[in-house]
Amino acid sequence: MPPTRHQTIKDVAERAQVSTATVSRVINRTGKVHAKTAARVTRALEELGYVPNAWARAMATDGSDLMGLIVPDILNPFFAAIYSGLNETAKHRGLAVWMVDSGDNPEKERQALHMLGRYRAQGIIITPAHPAANLAAIERIGTPVCLVDRRLAKNLWDLVLIDNVNGARQAAQLFVAAGHQRIAIIAGPQDSTPGVERLQGFVDALAAEGLDMPPEYIKFGDFRQESGFSLARELLALDAPPTAIFSCNNLMTMGLLQAIHSYPGAALGETVAVIGFDDIPISTLTDPPLTVVSRPMKEMGVQAAKLITARMEAPEKPQETVVLGPQLVIRGSEKIAGLLRWI
Amino acid sequence: MPPTRHQTIKDVAERAQVSTATVSRVINRTGKVHAKTAARVTRALEELGYVPNAWARAMATDGSDLMGLIVPDILNPFFAAIYSGLNETAKHRGLAVWMVDSGDNPEKERQALHMLGRYRAQGIIITPAHPAANLAAIERIGTPVCLVDRRLAKNLWDLVLIDNVNGARQAAQLFVAAGHQRIAIIAGPQDSTPGVERLQGFVDALAAEGLDMPPEYIKFGDFRQESGFSLARELLALDAPPTAIFSCNNLMTMGLLQAIHSYPGAALGETVAVIGFDDIPISTLTDPPLTVVSRPMKEMGVQAAKLITARMEAPEKPQETVVLGPQLVIRGSEKIAGLLRWI
DNA sequence: GATGTGTCTGTAAACGATAACAAGGAGAGG
DNA sequence: CCTCTCCTTGTTATCGTTTACAGACACATC
Numbered sequence: 132m133p134p135t136r137h138q139t140i141k142d143v144a145e146r147a148q149v150s151t152a153t154v155s156r157v158i159n160r161t162g163k164v165h166a167k168t169a170a171r172v173t174r175a176l177e178e179l180g181y182v183p184n185a186w187a188r189a190m191a192t193d194g195s196d197l198m199g200l201i202v203p204d205i206l207n208p209f210f211a212a213i214y215s216g217l218n219e220t221a222k223h224r225g226l227a228v229w230m231v232d233s234g235d236n237p238e239k240e241r242q243a244l245h246m247l248g249r250y251r252a253q254g255i256i257i258t259p260a261h262p263a264a265n266l267a268a269i270e271r272i273g274t275p276v277c278l279v280d281r282r283l284a285k286n287l288w289d290l291v292l293i294d295n296v297n298g299a300r301q302a303a304q305l306f307v308a309a310g311h312q313r314i315a316i317i318a319g320p321q322d323s324t325p326g327v328e329r330l331q332g333f334v335d336a337l338a339a340e341g342l343d344m345p346p347e348y349i350k351f352g353d354f355r356q357e358s359g360f361s362l363a364r365e366l367l368a369l370d371a372p373p374t375a376i377f378s379c380n381n382l383m384t385m386g387l388l389q390a391i392h393s394y395p396g397a398a399l400g401e402t403v404a405v406i407g408f409d410d411i412p413i414s415t416l417t418d419p420p421l422t423v424v425s426r427p428m429k430e431m432g433v434q435a436a437k438l439i440t441a442r443m444e445a446p447e448k449p450q451e452t453v454v455l456g457p458q459l460v461i462r463g464s465e466k467i468a469g470l471l472r473w474i
Numbered sequence: 475m476p477p478t479r480h481q482t483i484k485d486v487a488e489r490a491q492v493s494t495a496t497v498s499r500v501i502n503r504t505g506k507v508h509a510k511t512a513a514r515v516t517r518a519l520e521e522l523g524y525v526p527n528a529w530a531r532a533m534a535t536d537g538s539d540l541m542g543l544i545v546p547d548i549l550n551p552f553f554a555a556i557y558s559g560l561n562e563t564a565k566h567r568g569l570a571v572w573m574v575d576s577g578d579n580p581e582k583e584r585q586a587l588h589m590l591g592r593y594r595a596q597g598i599i600i601t602p603a604h605p606a607a608n609l610a611a612i613e614r615i616g617t618p619v620c621l622v623d624r625r626l627a628k629n630l631w632d633l634v635l636i637d638n639v640n641g642a643r644q645a646a647q648l649f650v651a652a653g654h655q656r657i658a659i660i661a662g663p664q665d666s667t668p669g670v671e672r673l674q675g676f677v678d679a680l681a682a683e684g685l686d687m688p689p690e691y692i693k694f695g696d697f698r699q700e701s702g703f704s705l706a707r708e709l710l711a712l713d714a715p716p717t718a719i720f721s722c723n724n725l726m727t728m729g730l731l732q733a734i735h736s737y738p739g740a741a742l743g744e745t746v747a748v749i750g751f752d753d754i755p756i757s758t759l760t761d762p763p764l765t766v767v768s769r770p771m772k773e774m775g776v777q778a779a780k781l782i783t784a785r786m787e788a789p790e791k792p793q794e795t796v797v798l799g800p801q802l803v804i805r806g807s808e809k810i811a812g813l814l815r816w817i
Numbered sequence: 818g819a820t821g822t823g824t825c826t827g828t829a830a831a832c833g834a835t836a837a838c839a840a841g842g843a844g845a846g847g
Numbered sequence: 848c849c850t851c852t853c854c855t856t857g858t859t860a861t862c863g864t865t866t867a868c869a870g871a872c873a874c875a876t877c
Contacts, residue, residue, distance in 0.1 A: 186538070205548075218575070229572050230573060392761065
């Protein structure tokens, strides 16, 4: 292959015997162009296989048509689904979405913010790694910002949230309805809003049912599989192990299942019941299949796209929060054989 | 927040009482600048919170420092791992990676190629959705291209491949060693190289062991979970169902497990044994845990980064192919209780 | 024929950065 | 004191695109 330089609008102009302004007018359908001239330009465009240069355009128009999405874990289906919803909606508005992984790590997140700044993203959708770590950097961003799933220490930005309290409450009530008395929770980190809210909702709902949670039934993980595994083993090793465990995110649920599976004498649906927060691909493969609190993940991305494009058009409009409701998907793992409901 | 325009190099120059050239020199450490001047510039840089404009830089230097990665499925951990390896290696070389999802769909892939072209990506790493659909478009790309995991109809580009034949052979031999006679395969689409090679390797290896595969034991799926599920049910419903099934990718393996789980009388490790191609998060959670042919996914991304950066420096060097070896991870699901090894 | 009104097209100045070139000043050597 | 170098800095053209402005022409109207 010859070292083909990219064709420019100038090359097209020459070949079509017009000025670059006219070519630009044809490409963008702005301004009047005689049909015959337009045809000549279009032909030149095609013959040369012209591909517009997005940066040059961005520089001239002061708009990159680029949106950044920063997620803590590209591997987590939850964030992949958000990307999917965001991307589809953004594409309709002529915007491209660049997804970057922060690894849930403030330093990498800082780098990601900086990179998207350099490429002049016109809007940033982010699930922050930490409620305060990059607060200053985020405040300094000159473009619209929309937070998804997690809040920041300051309430300055549009938000797409899930009603975590409500989701956790539904899980708690289902456990109680299934007859459980010894109910434990593997909670998330308490410096993240979902971590706090899910714990809160769960504990409060049990209290409302007259059940107090002893401290040894409340374990704090870090939303990773490994912590779900080890904390679950701690719970199973108690003198009076819980008969029901609520796990506060999908990865920890994986670890929890692994722990139950490998723990002598423990068996899902027999000695211990489980409800997880967020669906996972294996939900339907366990025995019994897994009951989970499920979130409208893709819809979260769609809403984020709407919020941020709205703000791009009206930067000074009041801050807006969209709260979506989670839904309990009951598949069976919330019960154990030994406990009978007497309804 | 005030509608802060981005600071430019000119703003910095004014504040530091120097010319834009000097600022540029300080930023890029090119050319000599007096220590005192440099300090003044650095201070201005910080005080204004200057963020360089990547496009303007790209236009002036004719280099976007941008690489594109096009994958058929962002949700598949396999591709997420490739991204991870690619990204880390690229970052060391000052390159940013933009991952785009083609949905394994030639039309969306075409759009992705076009988008990366507009943003003047300096290299494209791609797992093509189809061996020929976008061949012309890919040939027209003016920048280095590296194919990962799948070939194209023409052999013009650097390649990172897995020895699929070898991986499938190992699976076949393990089944035979475990005493199986009735061995089936859920193969991938035959218009993709991995699909062809894994089938080929498996069938040939069995033939070498003196086992012919009857046609009803060879099912063709599309690498999605749903096809794994339905094809597995077809196999289980045969008059003489297989005692061993090899599933040619991770998603179909999920479907296969689901089918076994839900099929009356079928049980993993008792009536039917399974080996999957590619590891999955639940491999260790099934009972027995899953035996799989595992690939060095992250390493594939690293190799792709190396190939493409090498080609960016020497565009005319001969085409190069890197073949990485898969590894059999034996966990137990390749056997069934009924069959005893007599070694 | 002078004037006005469109329609169409070209000229040239941005946008934000880099880099080739030029030029000023300081110090060294004669 | 003149000249030669070297160090440091500024001037300016350039990258590919858009767009405000102006100009050229055709046609209609009075």
